[in-house]
Amino acid sequence: MFRPLDYCDMERREFEESSYLKDDHLAIECVVTVKQPRVSATKFLYGVQVPPSNINEQLAAMSLDSEECDKDVTFSVGGETFTARKKVLALRSPVFRAELYGPMSEARTKHLTIENMQPAVFKALLHFIDTDSLPADVDGHGGE
Numbered sequence: 001m002f003r004p005l006d007y008c009d010m011e012r013r014e015f016e017e018s019s020y021l022k023d024d025h026l027a028i029e030c031v032v033t034v035k036q037p038r039v040s041a042t043k044f045l046y047g048v049q050v051p052p053s054n055i056n057e058q059l060a061a062m063s064l065d066s067e068e069c070d071k072d073v074t075f076s077v078g079g080e081t082f083t084a085r086k087k088v089l090a091l092r093s094p095v096f097r098a099e100l101y102g103p104m105s106e107a108r109t110k111h112l113t114i115e116n117m118q119p120a121v122f123k124a125l126l127h128f129i130d131t132d133s134l135p136a137d138v139d140g141h142g143g144e
Contacts, residue, residue: 059088060131073100074111080119084126092129 071083089096
């Protein structure tokens, strides 16, 4: 229950000697009891329009980028050479993540040789990793 302190009934000397006034600061203690809390739903003041995702198109454009400076790993597959970005490979494939960033010896090299795979299959694999779709010329499946 709230009991207001009636300063009119208190002498100045009593007030200055009380625990309410210390070092020229007035201390006020409030005790609040909420009997029926009312919690309203959070409402955002401003609506945020999130653009539709086009990460597949962005990754595809990045993979077609002719600048080789970003590509930091080279693969030899059936006599052909392919370049790729290690981070994209690791992001999309746990096998590449283990091979390129794990304790395997391949993690320390920038050139890997892939055995027992046709270059066209590896090229399609890299395309899928970069775009999440199959190339249009793979077995008649139009991926793009």
